[in-house]
Amino acid sequence: xxxxxxxxxxxxxxxxxxxxxxxxxxxxxxxxxxxxxxxxxxxxxxxxxxxxxxxxxxxxxxxxxxxxxxxxxxxxxxxxxxxxxxxxxxxxxxxxxxxxxxxxxxxxxxxxxxxxxxxxxxxxxxxxxxxxxxxxxxxxxxxxxxxxxxxxxxxxxxxxxxxxxxxxxxxxxxxxxxxxxxxxxxxxxxxxxxxxxxxxxxxxxxxxxx
Amino acid sequence: xxxxxxxxxxxxxxxxxxxxxxxxxxxxxxxxxxxxxxxxxxxxxxxxxxxxxxxxxxxxxxxxxxxxxxxxxxxxxxxxxxxxxxxxxxxxxxxxxxxxxxxxxxxxxxxxxxxxxxxxxxxxxxxxxxxxxxxxxxxxxxxxxxxxxxxxxxxxxxxxxxxxxxxxxxxxxxxxxxxxxxxxxxxxxxxxxxxxxxxxxxxxxxxxxxxxxxxxxxxxxxxxxxxxxxxxxxxxxxxxxxxxxxxxxxxxxxxxxxxxxxxxxxxxxxxxxxxxxxxxxxxxxxxxxxxxxxxxxxxxxxx
Numbered sequence: 001x002x003x004x005x006x007x008x009x010x011x012x013x014x015x016x017x018x019x020x021x022x023x024x025x026x027x028x029x030x031x032x033x034x035x036x037x038x039x040x041x042x043x044x045x046x047x048x049x050x051x052x053x054x055x056x057x058x059x060x061x062x063x064x065x066x067x068x069x070x071x072x073x074x075x076x077x078x079x080x081x082x083x084x085x086x087x088x089x090x091x092x093x094x095x096x097x098x099x100x101x102x103x104x105x106x107x108x109x110x111x112x113x114x115x116x117x118x119x120x121x122x123x124x125x126x127x128x129x130x131x132x133x134x135x136x137x138x139x140x141x142x143x144x145x146x147x148x149x150x151x152x153x154x155x156x157x158x159x160x161x162x163x164x165x166x167x168x169x170x171x172x173x174x175x176x177x178x179x180x181x182x183x184x185x186x187x188x189x190x191x192x193x194x195x196x197x198x199x200x201x202x203x204x205x206x207x208x209x210x
Numbered sequence: 211x212x213x214x215x216x217x218x219x220x221x222x223x224x225x226x227x228x229x230x231x232x233x234x235x236x237x238x239x240x241x242x243x244x245x246x247x248x249x250x251x252x253x254x255x256x257x258x259x260x261x262x263x264x265x266x267x268x269x270x271x272x273x274x275x276x277x278x279x280x281x282x283x284x285x286x287x288x289x290x291x292x293x294x295x296x297x298x299x300x301x302x303x304x305x306x307x308x309x310x311x312x313x314x315x316x317x318x319x320x321x322x323x324x325x326x327x328x329x330x331x332x333x334x335x336x337x338x339x340x341x342x343x344x345x346x347x348x349x350x351x352x353x354x355x356x357x358x359x360x361x362x363x364x365x366x367x368x369x370x371x372x373x374x375x376x377x378x379x380x381x382x383x384x385x386x387x388x389x390x391x392x393x394x395x396x397x398x399x400x401x402x403x404x405x406x407x408x409x410x411x412x413x414x415x416x417x418x419x420x421x422x423x424x425x426x427x428x429x430x431x432x433x434x435x436x437x438x439x440x441x442x443x444x445x446x447x448x449x450x451x452x453x454x455x456x457x458x459x460x461x462x463x464x465x466x467x468x469x470x471x472x473x474x475x476x477x478x479x480x481x482x483x484x485x486x487x488x489x490x491x492x493x494x495x496x497x498x499x500x501x502x503x504x505x506x507x508x509x510x511x512x513x
Binding site: 009 | 335388436462468500
């Protein structure tokens with residue numbers, strides 16, 4: 001389903017759910033869209049892709065036709081090869097401000113909490129919030145917690161945190177309302193580097209407790 | 211080359227924006243008023259992507275360290291060098307040693323100072339635009355010396371130009387919008403409220419977003435939206451029903467339903483609305499009409 005978002009963007013809606021298979025289709029289509037010079041950039045998310053185009057070069061009807069043609073190339077079997085990244089995490093109260101509180105709330109032992117958070121492979125469903133922030137899912141449902149009622153004004157860069165059915169890592173110091181379980185020394189965002197971002201949407205991520 | 215000698219407002223280097231990094235969570239940034247930005251460069255025959263100073267919420271004084279030509283565009287400012295007042299939307303010769311001051315008046319928020327050749331500041335991720343929240347570039351401050359590229363023509367040929375047509379900046383603007391993907395999440399009454407009542411800009415506006423104040427807009431669907439991409443001009447309606455318009459530094463994704471999206475042609479008019487003063491009205495248009503209008507007003511710039 002295609003709908004305009006203003007006069008220089010168009011939203012592709014492939015479904016209406018947070019679902020791994022649906023999100024895989026999003027990233028597969030996103031890869032196909034990059035082949036069109038009319039597409040200036042895209043924002044793949046959980047079940048949508050926002051396509052930006054230049055209205056001085058391409059009209060709405062033209063971009064619509066281009067996208068419809070690309071969608072027709074999207075086979076159900078399409079699998080975009082995804083990169084797999086291993087992320088070292090130091091779990092525990094020294095670096096994960098909420099680690100003990102979360103373990104208590106969820107009635108889990110520290111080692112169970114670490115195991116449940118690190119045993120799964122996650123997908124980068126989308127990126128947003130701050131430069132380089134990956135939204136990873138889906139958490140084991142035993143780890144589901146609402147966001148904190150009062151967000152922190154400053155969450156340190158590298159904090160590994162959970163909220164709802166998602167987990168993520170704060171790339172830069174920023175406010176935040178997720179529960180912090182640990183810390184990674186990896187740099188997620190470096191504007192001066194040739195590769196400014198550690199993650200890309202669609203990547204597979206595995207946390208390695210250290 | 212010029213030196214900033216006094217600064218009370220927020221001044222940053224901006225260009226036409228940073229493209230290609232939205233999917234990593236990096237906003238496009240660039241000028242809040244793209245028309246005034248393009249005009250400032252056009253008056254000096256600069257390349258269309260040249261870096262300028264964007265000034266908001268205060269005043270700026272600079273001293274020219276070499277003979278140069280400057281243009282100032284935007285709204286809500288006056289330009290003076292203590293002897294003369296220069297009109298906005300023109301280019302003027304500035305001799306080495308002259309001091310030029312941008313004074314805040316009423317009727318707008320943002321001024322653009324372009325220099326012949328364009329400012330030479332570091333390119334970060336394909337753009338010179340500053341994005342303070344992401345640590346890309348930094349706010350200008352008194353004492354900063356800004357370098358520029360060589361002008362594209364003899365300085366005398368670039369001075370005293372005023373060929374750019376003005377667009378209808380107003381304190382009672384009608385802002386064209388295109389219904390957004392969640393327009394059907396609102397009740398017919400909510401839609402009527404949006405198009406038929408007046409909104410004012412909240413004083414806490416910034417480069418990220420313009421929070422509007424007026425009659426709350428009623429929703430028909432109250433479930434949570436699954437976060438999706440958004441863009442400059444997207445109008446989100448949070449739980450309190452008061453519209454928030456996403457501006458140049460807005461996050462790339464959002465989770466509030468969007469009722470409509472401001473057209474490219476109307477964005478400069480909204481950007482220059484004054485907090486608490488301007489009476490803002492929205493008018494529905496179509497993508498086709500909006501794109502036609504955008505092409506027409508871009509025509510003088512050759513972009």
